[in-house]
Amino acid sequence: MIAGFSPIFLVILAVVLLVAGTVNGLAGFGFALVGTMALATVIAPSTAVVLMIIPILSANATLVSELSVAELESCRRRFWPLILAALAGTILGMIVIDRLPGAPVRVGLGLITLAFVLNRQSVVPVPDIGDGSDIDREGTGVMVAVGGVSGLLFGATNVGVQLVAYLRSFDLSHGLFVSVVAMVFLGINAIRVGAAGALGLYPSAAIFGLSVAAVVPAVLGVATGRKLRQRVSSRHREIAVLGMLTVIGVRLVLGGLGIA
Numbered sequence: 001m002i003a004g005f006s007p008i009f010l011v012i013l014a015v016v017l018l019v020a021g022t023v024n025g026l027a028g029f030g031f032a033l034v035g036t037m038a039l040a041t042v043i044a045p046s047t048a049v050v051l052m053i054i055p056i057l058s059a060n061a062t063l064v065s066e067l068s069v070a071e072l073e074s075c076r077r078r079f080w081p082l083i084l085a086a087l088a089g090t091i092l093g094m095i096v097i098d099r100l101p102g103a104p105v106r107v108g109l110g111l112i113t114l115a116f117v118l119n120r121q122s123v124v125p126v127p128d129i130g131d132g133s134d135i136d137r138e139g140t141g142v143m144v145a146v147g148g149v150s151g152l153l154f155g156a157t158n159v160g161v162q163l164v165a166y167l168r169s170f171d172l173s174h175g176l177f178v179s180v181v182a183m184v185f186l187g188i189n190a191i192r193v194g195a196a197g198a199l200g201l202y203p204s205a206a207i208f209g210l211s212v213a214a215v216v217p218a219v220l221g222v223a224t225g226r227k228l229r230q231r232v233s234s235r236h237r238e239i240a241v242l243g244m245l246t247v248i249g250v251r252l253v254l255g256g257l258g259i260a
Helices: 007-027 031-039 045-064 069-099 102-120 140-157 161-168 174-198 205-213 215-229 234-256
Strands: none
Touching: 007 031, 007 045, 007 215, 007 234, 031 045, 031 102, 031 215, 031 234, 045 069, 045 102, 045 140, 045 174, 045 205, 045 215, 069 140, 069 174, 102 140, 102 161, 102 234, 140 161, 140 174, 161 174, 205 215
């Protein structure tokens, strides 16, 4: 046992982060979602969220290091309302995280995960609810609303897929899209590290230390995923990722309902 953690839990944590990192390296998304949702099946959701903050930060820092200053500046000029609102929403989400009941949060996280899978899959047709063509998606008001709500959810749960989906609705070049996502989540998680300490969200110094140590399997997983990306087709990557998220989502819902 290390610092009060059982060997079994440490193995589970390492495997979860390796898998989450591999998923991220393969598909380009999913580290926070897979890691947090999987850990929330074995520990309290609030602890899972806090434990993942530093590993998520390391993943985003690696991504930002590949971007040019010009790309980051372009991101800042165009999306500053979204970024600021997301930061504010994130802090609010972290303030309320410990006040959320565990069982309903597990059910909610599971439903969000399954909704994400439903939106990404192409087997079952999803009804079109409109393309929102009459809405100015680049308007300051829309960005503030989307950023605030997305930040609130991300701060409390580590689920940021709704923000990624919003950014994907723009006709962005790949470089700019990566810049926006990386800058937003790097900034959010950098602030979250300090805010989590200030708000007393880390249950103990051991949890904080474990979060720091968790960077190692996370980075190894990302590196593994990047190597596998050249050998695995996009279809097989999608099937593997969505299949894993489906299992996690169902497990969270059943666990929250007290069935499993």
